[in-house]
Amino acid sequence: MLTYLANPxxxxxxxxxxxxxxxxxxALTLAAGLYLALAVxxxxxxxxxxxxxxxxxxxxxxxxxxVYYVIAAASFVALVWRHPLAEIAAQAAAxxxxxxxxxxxxxxxxxxxxxxxxxxxWDARMTSVLVLFFLYLGxxxxxxxxxxxxxxxxxxxxxxxxGVVDLPIIKFSVDWWNTLHQPAxxxxxxxPTIDVTMxxxxxxMxxxxxxxxxxxxxxxxxxxxxxxxxxxxxxxxPSRRGGATAAGAPPDATPVLR
Amino acid sequence: MGPxxxxxxxxxxxxxxxxxxxxxxxGFFVLAVVLFPLGVGPEPxxxxxxxxxxxxxxxxxxxxxSLDRLFAADYADGGLDLLALSAMPLEGAxxxxxxxxxxxxxxxVVAISPFLGILVDLDRASIGRLALGLLLGTPALSLxxxxxxxxxxxxxxxxxxxxxxxxxxxxPVLIFGAGAVDMGIxxxxxxxxxxxxxxxxxxxxxLAPLAAAAALRQALD
Amino acid sequence: MTGDAAGDGLVADGxxxxxxxxLIFSGLDFxxxxxxxxxxxxxNGSGKSSLLRLLATLLAPAxxxxxxxxxxxxxxxxxxxxxxxxLGHLDAIKPALGVRETLASWAGLRGASTARVDGALAAFAxxxxxxxxxxxxxxxxxxxxxxxxxxxxxxxLWLLDEPTAALDSDGExxxxxxxxxxxxxxxxxxxxxxxxxxxxxxxxxxxxDFAPTAHERAAGDPLTEF
Numbered sequence: 139m140l141t142y143l144a145n146p147x148x149x150x151x152x153x154x155x156x157x158x159x160x161x162x163x164x165a166l167t168l169a170a171g172l173y174l175a176l177a178v179x180x181x182x183x184x185x186x187x188x189x190x191x192x193x194x195x196x197x198x199x200x201x202x203x204x205v206y207y208v209i210a211a212a213s214f215v216a217l218v219w220r221h222p223l224a225e226i227a228a229q230a231a232a233x234x235x236x237x238x239x240x241x242x243x244x245x246x247x248x249x250x251x252x253x254x255x256x257x258x259x260w261d262a263r264m265t266s267v268l269v270l271f272f273l274y275l276g277x278x279x280x281x282x283x284x285x286x287x288x289x290x291x292x293x294x295x296x297x298x299x300x301g302v303v304d305l306p307i308i309k310f311s312v313d314w315w316n317t318l319h320q321p322a323x324x325x326x327x328x329x330p331t332i333d334v335t336m337x338x339x340x341x342x343m344x345x346x347x348x349x350x351x352x353x354x355x356x357x358x359x360x361x362x363x364x365x366x367x368x369x370x371x372x373x374x375x376p377s378r379r380g381g382a383t384a385a386g387a388p389p390d391a392t393p394v395l396r
Numbered sequence: 397m398g399p400x401x402x403x404x405x406x407x408x409x410x411x412x413x414x415x416x417x418x419x420x421x422x423g424f425f426v427l428a429v430v431l432f433p434l435g436v437g438p439e440p441x442x443x444x445x446x447x448x449x450x451x452x453x454x455x456x457x458x459x460x461x462s463l464d465r466l467f468a469a470d471y472a473d474g475g476l477d478l479l480a481l482s483a484m485p486l487e488g489a490x491x492x493x494x495x496x497x498x499x500x501x502x503x504x505v506v507a508i509s510p511f512l513g514i515l516v517d518l519d520r521a522s523i524g525r526l527a528l529g530l531l532l533g534t535p536a537l538s539l540x541x542x543x544x545x546x547x548x549x550x551x552x553x554x555x556x557x558x559x560x561x562x563x564x565x566x567x568p569v570l571i572f573g574a575g576a577v578d579m580g581i582x583x584x585x586x587x588x589x590x591x592x593x594x595x596x597x598x599x600x601x602x603l604a605p606l607a608a609a610a611a612l613r614q615a616l617d
Numbered sequence: 618m619t620g621d622a623a624g625d626g627l628v629a630d631g632x633x634x635x636x637x638x639x640l641i642f643s644g645l646d647f648x649x650x651x652x653x654x655x656x657x658x659x660x661n662g663s664g665k666s667s668l669l670r671l672l673a674t675l676l677a678p679a680x681x682x683x684x685x686x687x688x689x690x691x692x693x694x695x696x697x698x699x700x701x702x703x704l705g706h707l708d709a710i711k712p713a714l715g716v717r718e719t720l721a722s723w724a725g726l727r728g729a730s731t732a733r734v735d736g737a738l739a740a741f742a743x744x745x746x747x748x749x750x751x752x753x754x755x756x757x758x759x760x761x762x763x764x765x766x767x768x769x770x771x772x773x774l775w776l777l778d779e780p781t782a783a784l785d786s787d788g789e790x791x792x793x794x795x796x797x798x799x800x801x802x803x804x805x806x807x808x809x810x811x812x813x814x815x816x817x818x819x820x821x822x823x824x825x826d827f828a829p830t831a832h833e834r835a836a837g838d839p840l841t842e843f
Contacts, residue, residue, distance in 0.1 A: 146839070146840050146841070146842060146843045147842060147843035149843075150843045217610070222839055222840050223840070226840070269564050269567055272560070272563070272564045273564050275560060276557075276560045276561040276564065279557055279560055279561075280547060280548070280551070280557065280561060283548065283551035283552050283553070283554075283557050284550060284551050284552070285552075286550075286637045287637075288637055289550065289614060289615075289617070289637075290551075292614045293547045293548075293551075293611060293614055296543075296547060296607055296610050296611050296614070297543075297547055297561060299607070300543055300565070300607050301564075301565075303603070304564075304565050304568075307568050307596070308564065308565075308567050308568055310568070311567060311568035311571040311572060311592075312567070312571065314571060314572075314575070315571040315575065318575055318578070318579065363840060363841075363843065366840055366841050367840075367841040367843065370841040371841075373639075374831065398725070398728065399725060399726050399727070399728050401725065402721075402722055402724075402725025402726050403722075403725075403726060405722070405725075406711075406714070406722045409713075409714065409718070410711055410713055410714065413713040413714075414713050469711070470709070472707075473707050473708065473709050473710065473711070474705050474706070474707025474708060474709040475709040475711075477670075477673075477675055477703060477705055477707075477709070478709050478723065478726060479726070480674075480675055480698075481673065481675075481698050481701070481702075481703060481727075482726040482727060482728075483699065483726065483727050483728030484726075484728075485695070616675050616676070617675075617676055617677065
């Protein structure tokens, strides 16, 4: 099945039609989720209205980590089976994952402010997410650090796999660190028991985020393929540019389409 | 002379003949630690509390600065091809290089750490835990650093880039290493921290060379 | 002289090479028997260096197969690698090491003893400089030292990329002598060169014969086929 999907023509064919329905579904789900979160779910007896930030924060945290695992899986496929689309998928997902991570960090900060009076509390989860953010930044930086784009993609695939192996260790060590220095855990997602009135908006928001990710991911992958095609067409173009045929052209001439 | 010995011997010879390199990283390490009291004030009480953390962070930064000694020279002068065509697998060459790197970077850091412990007013037992932790953790720094050094060969700004890549990976080593000393000061159990440090280094020993060799093969391509 | 002299030699079948997103050559075949010499010619950028790196397994081919002494290279490349020497443009010389030290270190990396080091130095007129630090060497001397590697740790297949660069006529003479001795002992050699080398019975392979067509170039990247 993987090789079946590897064909870029096939991918472009089946990824085109669902885009609009996906976008609509994303918008509707997020709207429903926000309505449930803001209007229907009850305020927390401790935190008051500010608990509603949780409905934006927790799904973002789930996506932040989830997208990294997606990138790692795509990188694994890219390295082991040399599946050409897998690298494209991994690179497309990275900024999306970084964005979810940033949303998680910012909303976490906003959530903590009314409770603790500070914009940042070094609790275990927030610190893990912060380190995850740097893992994303490192990945994106590595992809873009080479003049040869394919080298950057392959290097980043290795980095993603190293990161995914280290991620549980990092989380474990940050939890450990947190219990050393701050015995009371602060921001627990909904507490030890999540009331069903909290669970439904949370699930809807999570679903909306997943749909958002899938939509944007497909858009980014299609765009990336189009850019590559445009660049290839430019390189193979007849020598209008004064004798600069493909044989003599610099191997990585990037047209301004970027 | 087997290939591992040949490579290790060559790396050590180079490090000692270009002795300034070992001295530079060490000098940075000491300077970084010295800057902290200048920044936060010299009260022994406070320095004792943050001392282990300071020294460990400085050790991480010194390790990161020395990463370009691992593969950059071979990449630039064509020596990487010779390593790929040598009688040992590329993973083995990575291990030999990491061993040389640790002997010339990690071990000096361990050796000088007691003196830095004095600068931040740590007691003798704490200094012992600090040095032992560094001894157990610095191999992991060399091994994980090798991955970052290999991945960034041929990149623009390889030094800064490998720092950005490797420092998140160093976080567990930092936490357990500094935690060992701080727990000791607080009177808690230290063994778990040290065991975890050792575990990380042991786990990195077979795994990091795999990733680094894969990255080196990409650089050769 | 060589332990396992090349039997059937090196056979290439339909090799193609891609660098970045560009197809450099495709459909390249040749047979290099024991005692043979193959001269690679072609303009700059035609892929001579890439082909040699591909033959040395430093590059993976985009297509095609390589066989050494009748056995395919792909399943067990390490045995094949032990049978070859690759000399690229760069000399891999560390300025802080001595001349003999460098050669002994290279021999050690190949798992060979240092018995042949002094002979190799003499063959390229470096024995007088054996104790010099490498930073004192001129460009031609560095090239000779790199060439001395070929004799210090024997291997039946030599892949040389512009070996005469920076060499004076004496150096070139010594190189040709070393190559002919190698071939007489059953070894084979592939050389990328712009210069005419007086090697008896050498075949020429022009890389421009295997340059991709404009269509192949445009279709080079499979991800753009939609």
